[in-house]
Amino acid sequence: MEDSIIKFILDVGNSKIKMLAGELSNYGEKLRVLKYIEVPSRGIRKNVIENQIYLSESIADAVKEMEAATGLEVKKVILGIGGTNIYSRTKNIKLTFDEEKVITNDHITELFLTAEKELKQKAEQVLESEMYNIRVNNSGIVKNPVGLTGRELQADVHLIFVNENEVEELTEAVNRAKLEVDSIVLNPYASAKATLMEEDKTMGVALIDIGEGTTDIIIYKNNKLIYAKSLPLGGMHYVSDLEYIFSIPKSEAQEIIRQISESKDKKEFNFPVSGNKYISIGNVRKVIDARTGDLVTFIKKAIEESGFTGYLGKGIYLTGGATKLDEIFEGVKSNLGYSVKRVLPVQLAGLEDVRPEMSAAVGILLEVMEKEYNNLEKERKKKEEQENLLKTSMKLNDDKTEEKQPKVKKERFKSVKEWLSNFI
Ligand SMILES: Nc1ncnc2c1ncn2[C@@H]1O[C@H](COP(=O)(O)OP(=O)(O)OP(=O)(O)O)[C@@H](O)[C@H]1O
Ligand SMILES: [Mg+2]
Structure with missing residues (x-):
């Protein structure tokens, strides 16, 4: 499809390498799986890369199969990060101001950065972050403090860290297979994305992904990621x-x-x-x-x-x-x-036979395509604002001219939640 977005997902498991190609149509209204491939993984056992060369050869096998099946060239992948070196830590962080201040997004960023500074240990990298029990001036819990006024802002900040060396080693194996790593996603987070509905996350659920060498647990409550x-x-x-x-x-x-x-x-x-x-x-x-x-x-x-x-x-x-x-x-x-x-991953178009071992790969695709969709929305809104500005300044907003203007498709501006629900 012209101007569509195509992404390749790579989940390197202890027993199998899963590769998935997904396509988001040019207006973001359709997501489909072009191909799902599994090949045996070699060179990795008990979450330890024992042989980089074997592992990269297995990855290359998956790429070869993918390229033959889709006729597309695989250059970049979104890589799932699993393994047992995942650390979930939470800390209450407080910001105190000299005077009353309107809370902005910068303050939220500061809360996250302060938590990262305090919770991060050597050779770790943050993969997921969440914030809850947010209070302004010791008030009750608020959902979103931005725009409220106060002298104090506090929240429980939850960060999930992964070992940097592990990410590097896996990235190296992927690079050896002549692939670039576009971005990385935490496997348990991805599995949750593919299998849990908002209602599950709100009422509270522990999702357990049992693979060949690892069992991941990820817990949600009040629609927040609590623990992994x-x-x-x-x-x-x-x-x-x-x-x-x-x-x-x-x-x-x-x-x-x-x-x-x-x-x-x-x-x-x-x-x-x-x-x-x-x-x-x-x-x-x-x-x-x-x-x-x-x-x-x-x-x-x-x-x-x-x-x-x-x-x-x-x-x-x-x-x-x-x-x-x-x-x-x-x-x-x-x-x-x-x-x-x-539970099984959501059945996306193009993926007829969904199996429980596909959860992480499907979730990574949803995560990356949701980001792409959000970017498309932002661009569209910006364009629309510019067009409106132009119309006003040129006094072209009378009925007659409007008829000649292409109508902006209102249905495109669906919320992401609605967008995701298209596939569930
Ligand atoms: N039909 C089946 N019956 C029982 N076990 C099965 C069946 N199919 C697969 N398995 C088991 O599932 C495991 C593989 O699951 P999965 O593909 O989720 O693991 P992985 O992603 O390769 O490993 P990990 O996530 O631990 O790195 C293997 O241990 C295999 O024995
Ligand atoms: Mg797995």
């Missing part, structure tokens, strides 16, 4: 437990997980393994449940740390590839004491 944390636990740990406990090779452990995910109603079943042995499904389930116990402990602890125990009206939502295993889902569900449900 990652744990090095995912599908691979279930496989390695089976390997270790039953002394079987990895391939057999993987096969058991695959079969168990397909054998829903088999209460009695024995998996044949090497050495003419059999492992009963009951024993496999015990091993799976034990690991899920760790997951449940982590989720409970994270909710406690967030300070929002008892306030998550929507409970727990699960997404990510490993949640396809019913045993994990059931295990979390029966041990958490919250309502638990599985």
Whole structure:
């Protein structure tokens, strides 16, 4: 499409590399996925890049497939940042003025910058920021203090940091695949963007994304991002437990997980393994449940740390590839004491078969395209204002001339919320 915006998304997971091409039409009214690709990822294990060359080769494989499928050249990507080095910190920050002042956006920026100075540790970078419990002069909580007058402004500022070295290492692997990194997005934030509705975020929800090597938790309440944390636990740990406990090779452990995910109603079943042995499904389930116990402990602890125990009206939502295993889902569900449900990313046009492992990639696309849409809106408004100014100064705003002017499409000026709801 002429003048449309095309973006390529890259989510480098421990098991798979996901690449997605999305297109926003020239007026921003349509968003569609051009292609979604998954290739096995090599050179990364337990969130550690063990071999830069292998990893960049896997990324290059995805690029090759993408280019062949779309006929487009991939030069830049928006990169998802995951891993376990995510730190969520909150601090109450207060600005005191010598005299009464009208609160401006500059004061808000100052609150964020002060928080960053106080909370940031060496070699960290802020990826997400949020502000809540905002008060002017010790008043009640206000939603937006801009325009109010006072001598004191305070808020709880929440910042999510990532390790700079990790971002650099991943960027290097991407660069080696001859790609430029346009911008980066926090994976758990992206997963939330793809799966949560405003109502979920308002009533309170913890979204858990269980992948191959990581489980991410991200908590929302009152439509604010409250907390995020990652744990090095995912599908691979279930496989390695089976390997270790039953002394079987990895391939057999993987096969058991695959079969168990397909054998829903088999209460009695024995998996044949090497050495003419059999492992009963009951024993496999015990091993799976034990690991899920760790997951449940982590989720409970994270909710406690967030300070929002008892306030998550929507409970727990699960997404990510490993949640396809019913045993994990059931295990979390029966041990958490919250309502638990599985969620998929929003079904965008062009993406027929949505799966839980796509959440991060879809969310990154939504995040970047929302920004593009906002930019289009700003430009349009500016243009419209200029045109109006010109009309007034040239006294052209009489009925006759107006008929000749192209009418500005009112529906284009939809709020972003409405815009996003087009895809949900
Ligand atoms: N049908 C299935 N049944 C059970 N498990 C599955 C199924 N499909 C995928 N998985 C598991 O999901 C995991 C992969 O999920 P996902 O693609 O979300 O991870 P990733 O993004 O590569 O990893 P991470 O986010 O941890 O870096 C693997 O551990 C895999 O075993
Ligand atoms: Mg992932």
